[in-house]
Amino acid sequence: MLINRSELLDVVYRFYPRGVHKTDRIHVPPNKPVYKDTEEHRRLVEAASRGRAEYPTWKAMIRRLGDRYSLQNESLHILAGWVDPAYSARIYRPKDVEPVPSLSNRASLSFHVSLLGPYYGIHDRGEPDEVPSAVAAEIDATYPGYRPIPPELGNEVVPDVDMDGVSMGKATIYMCLFSIVWTWVDPL
Numbered sequence: 001m002l003i004n005r006s007e008l009l010d011v012v013y014r015f016y017p018r019g020v021h022k023t024d025r026i027h028v029p030p031n032k033p034v035y036k037d038t039e040e041h042r043r044l045v046e047a048a049s050r051g052r053a054e055y056p057t058w059k060a061m062i063r064r065l066g067d068r069y070s071l072q073n074e075s076l077h078i079l080a081g082w083v084d085p086a087y088s089a090r091i092y093r094p095k096d097v098e099p100v101p102s103l104s105n106r107a108s109l110s111f112h113v114s115l116l117g118p119y120y121g122i123h124d125r126g127e128p129d130e131v132p133s134a135v136a137a138e139i140d141a142t143y144p145g146y147r148p149i150p151p152e153l154g155n156e157v158v159p160d161v162d163m164d165g166v167s168m169g170k171a172t173i174y175m176c177l178f179s180i181v182w183t184w185v186d187p188l
Contacts, residue, residue, distance in 0.1 A: 005153055009173070013161075014040065016040055016161040017033070018161065025037075044083055048082070051078050051087065052079055061142040074088040085178065086179055089110065089111055091108070109132065111123070116177055117177065118145050120146050121148060121182065122135055123182060149177065
């Protein structure tokens with residue numbers, strides 16, 4: 001089944017209030033909405049709570065992938081009660097492939113499994129290897145029914161959403177469903 005823009009925006013707006021800046025009450029005039037008081041934020045908190053409860057599934061998948069690749073789990077803070085919309089991890093590849101590989105690595109692929117809906121994303125620098133398809137196969141086996149969000153939809157800006165680390169009008173669908181961690185893969 002194909003994913004469409006409308007479906008993804010419906011999910012985003014279920015968890016992020018439109019037009020409400022993410023700021024503390026002391027900075028908002030009386031009787032104005034505050035982000036943390038919204039129904040959407042309550043749903044986001046509940047989704048993160050489910051993420052904590054289902055963390056062993058993520059951890060097992062990360063272990064399997066970590067046996068094959070140099071991997072960093074970016075989701076441990078969920079266990080500490082932080083509110084995040086997804087599980088996230090990064091895979092590190094060698095900086096230099098030819099002629100002699102360097103000892104230092106760089107994050108060149110990140111992957112995310114949303115806690116807000118049956119979606120995942122793989123943010124890859126495009127190295128020609130088996131890593132993206134191996135990660136996708138592992139996600140598909142661990143989270144049956146989850147679908148990847150295509151870049152032409154995921155990179156679309158959601159103009160009326162404010163979120164941690166991203167001001168109003170700058171967040172993309174990928175950021176809303178996978179968090180700001182989506183942007184953490186090293187540039188070329």
